[in-house]
Amino acid sequence: MRKITVPEVRATKTNGRKFTLITCYDYTTVTIVEKSDIEMILVGDSLGMTMLGYDGTVGVTPDDIINYGKAVRRDAPTTFIIGDMPFGYYNESIEQGIHTANRFMREIGCDCIKLEGGIRSAAVVKAIVDAGIPVCGHIGLTPQSSSNMGGFKVQGKSMDAVEALLADAKAIEAAGAFVILIEGVPRSVCKYIRENINTPIIGIGAGSDCEGQCLIMHDMLGYTEWVPKFAKKYANLGPQILDAFNTFHQEVVDGAFPTPEYSYNTKVEGLE
Numbered sequence: 515m516r517k518i519t520v521p522e523v524r525a526t527k528t529n530g531r532k533f534t535l536i537t538c539y540d541y542t543t544v545t546i547v548e549k550s551d552i553e554m555i556l557v558g559d560s561l562g563m564t565m566l567g568y569d570g571t572v573g574v575t576p577d578d579i580i581n582y583g584k585a586v587r588r589d590a591p592t593t594f595i596i597g598d599m600p601f602g603y604y605n606e607s608i609e610q611g612i613h614t615a616n617r618f619m620r621e622i623g624c625d626c627i628k629l630e631g632g633i634r635s636a637a638v639v640k641a642i643v644d645a646g647i648p649v650c651g652h653i654g655l656t657p658q659s660s661s662n663m664g665g666f667k668v669q670g671k672s673m674d675a676v677e678a679l680l681a682d683a684k685a686i687e688a689a690g691a692f693v694i695l696i697e698g699v700p701r702s703v704c705k706y707i708r709e710n711i712n713t714p715i716i717g718i719g720a721g722s723d724c725e726g727q728c729l730i731m732h733d734m735l736g737y738t739e740w741v742p743k744f745a746k747k748y749a750n751l752g753p754q755i756l757d758a759f760n761t762f763h764q765e766v767v768d769g770a771f772p773t774p775e776y777s778y779n780t781k782v783e784g785l786e
């Protein structure tokens with residue numbers, strides 16, 4: 515498969531093509547993603563929770579994203595990779611934002627960066643785009659500001675909030691983002707925004723009126739029992755992995771593993 519390009523993503527706004535994005539953070543898994551039809555990978559700051567066990571994304575650093583991102587890039591030559599800018603590394607100044615984005619492009623070799631925020635991030639988005647780096651916006655439920663939102667809460671639940679979201683989308687669009695990720699909003703809200711901007715939308719928990727759809731890999735593979743309402747489990751790996759661990763333990767205790775089939779059976783002269 516050939517890697518999707520920024521112009522091809524932009525074109526999805528008018529040509530009806532749908533595409534998919536999943537998070538991925540490690541080499542072994544990316545070898546499977548690369549064989550699949552999924553067009554895009556997000557090396558997301560959600561790795562703070564899925565890989566590092568934090569209770570949010572705020573503690574994630576650029577080095578975290580870069581280390582995981584490099585592992586992902588190593589076996590994903592034809593998958594479009596988005597590097598996720600962590601909290602505190604693009605909100606101090608425009609120079610800081612460009613610096614972090616440059617590091618991601620050069621050290622990970624990603625295809626674009628993503629950052630959170632609408633109007634409040636428009637100036638830094640414009641500066642990064644002007645520096646020649648493609649930007650994916652991210653509005654709606656923005657996990658880096660979940661404290662402001664009172665937690666991981668669905669956004670856009672009043673007409674004022676909907677108009678504010680549309681203003682955010684327009685600001686990011688005017689700043690030059692080639693695609694906007696909208697997270698955690700009622701599907702009618704995403705549809706309304708989509709009808710009023712010219713930039714394609716990737717939705718996560720935003721309904722079906724989007725050009726692209728995103729899921730967190732650990733949710734869609736069913737590693738955990740609880741997943742957010744919007745996350746469909748396409749596999750149920752958690753129970754399967756637990757079963758494998760317990761079967762291994764039981765077979766060792768029972769003496770059923772390892773059999774000669776799983777042993778080196780070389781005859782050592784003089785030993786027997």
Ligand code: KIV
Nearest residue numbers: 537558559560598718
């Ligand atoms: O970090 C991440 O995985 C994200 C998704 C929630 C879109 O930003």
